[in-house]
Structure formats: C-alpha cells, structure tokens
Amino acid sequence: MNKPTDIGKNRTGVAASPIDSRRLETGAQIDAPMPTDGYLLETERVRWAREAPPVGTVPPPASVKGVVKTALEGMKGHKATVLLDKLGERIAFERTGTRLYEALLAKVEAAHVHVGGPTRGEVEKIRDDERQHFALLRDCMIQLGGDPTAMTPGADVIAVASTGWVQVLADPRTTLTQCLDIMLTAELADNDGWSLLIELVQGMKQDEIASRFRTALEEEDEHLVKVRGWVSAALVGQAGVAPTPEQPGTRA
Numbered sequence: 001m002n003k004p005t006d007i008g009k010n011r012t013g014v015a016a017s018p019i020d021s022r023r024l025e026t027g028a029q030i031d032a033p034m035p036t037d038g039y040l041l042e043t044e045r046v047r048w049a050r051e052a053p054p055v056g057t058v059p060p061p062a063s064v065k066g067v068v069k070t071a072l073e074g075m076k077g078h079k080a081t082v083l084l085d086k087l088g089e090r091i092a093f094e095r096t097g098t099r100l101y102e103a104l105l106a107k108v109e110a111a112h113v114h115v116g117g118p119t120r121g122e123v124e125k126i127r128d129d130e131r132q133h134f135a136l137l138r139d140c141m142i143q144l145g146g147d148p149t150a151m152t153p154g155a156d157v158i159a160v161a162s163t164g165w166v167q168v169l170a171d172p173r174t175t176l177t178q179c180l181d182i183m184l185t186a187e188l189a190d191n192d193g194w195s196l197l198i199e200l201v202q203g204m205k206q207d208e209i210a211s212r213f214r215t216a217l218e219e220e221d222e223h224l225v226k227v228r229g230w231v232s233a234a235l236v237g238q239a240g241v242a243p244t245p246e247q248p249g250t251r252a
C-alpha cells in the first residue's frame, strides 16, 4: 500500500500544470475583485468583538457547604471563577487527551512501528495517566464547589480548538507518524496547561491542590519526552537518516 511520503497522483500546486496556472494567473488579474482590504476587515472584526457576548459564563457554585465554604473563604480576594473556568478547561482537555490516546492505540496496532516508536503498553500507560488527571481535576472541581459536568467557557473553547486533533486521529487514512505529530502538539499544550494551573492555584493559596497538580505535571513531563522521542524515531526511520545524539526523546 502507498505511504503518504510516496510520490503519487497529487495534482495540487501550480507546477502540476504550467499552462493552466498561467491562464489562472492571467484570469485572476483580469476578473478578480479588488483585493481584500485588511484594515477594513480588521475594523469590522473589532466592531463585532466589542459587541459580541462571551461564548459562555461560569455556573454558580453547586454547593456552598462545609469544605467547599472553607475552600472558597481561602480564596478571598481572588476571583474563584477564573480558577473554576480553568479547571473546566483542563477537565475537557484531559478527557479529550484520553480519547486521543485511545484512538492512537489503533494506529499503533495497524502500523509498522519504527525502532524507538511507541509500544501498546506505553500508549496505554499515558492514556491511563490522562484519565487519572481527568479524575483528579474532577475531584478538585467538586472540592472547590464547582460542577465538573458543566462546560465552562474555557472548556468550550478548547473543545472547539481540539476538534481538528480528534479528526486526524480518528481518520483511518492517517498514519501513526502523522498522529504522533498531533500528539506532540497536544502534549506541549497539556504541559503548559498544567504549569499555568499550578501557578494559579498557588497564587490562590490552594497548597494541597497545587501539590497534587505538581505530581500530574511530572507525569506530563514524562509524556512529552516519550512523544518527542517517538516523533523523532518515526521521522529518522522514514527518512533513513541516522539519529543525532539528542534523539530520540532525550530533550526534557
């Protein structure tokens, strides 16, 4: 079967048909409407942005009893809804992350895995970590009086942004290597997401939660090293070049 890096019947690109591309160029110069005025477009976007409502809002606390009340009092002077929104976003991210790794398992099974590539066991381990991170965030959301099933605005935005990743992983035509590239992008965002969340909870004096999140970040660091290594191994394996000393996967 063809590989995506084989030469095939790709007819995109002007070089595929020089005569037609010259006609297209001439036609575009004759018939094209005035080029889009970037400034006008920006002005219109600014006008809409100033008038548009937000994509959503944070729901009121699900409960203000006992431990929740104590936690909220501990956050006095801080805007707790910023943290609840971010927790909602991370919950959505980790849930999607679990599903991405679940889909990656099928790619590993179907692929010819290069030396240094992922094993089923390694992918399952990361998938389980993501699922545990999801559960950790859910518990913290409850502890802070939020509803972990609510889609906060941040959760909504990240769900929209990650639809492309899910589409790539679920597409039967995509290769393991292509999917690993996506997983690297996701892990980079995952890693920064945890760092920012830790900064936020530390600032709000939620020390116990911060320490649990730091454990999650340590696991995310391991994910990043692993996935980077897999991407390197796949690329050097496909291209037939010798791995450089820092490959695969040694960049922390």
Ligand SMILES: [Fe+2]
Pocket (backbone or CB within 6 Å): 094, 097, 130, 133, 190, 220
């Ligand atoms: Fe994660």
Ligand SMILES: [Fe+2]
Pocket (backbone or CB within 6 Å): 097, 130, 187, 190, 220, 223
């Ligand atoms: Fe991760």
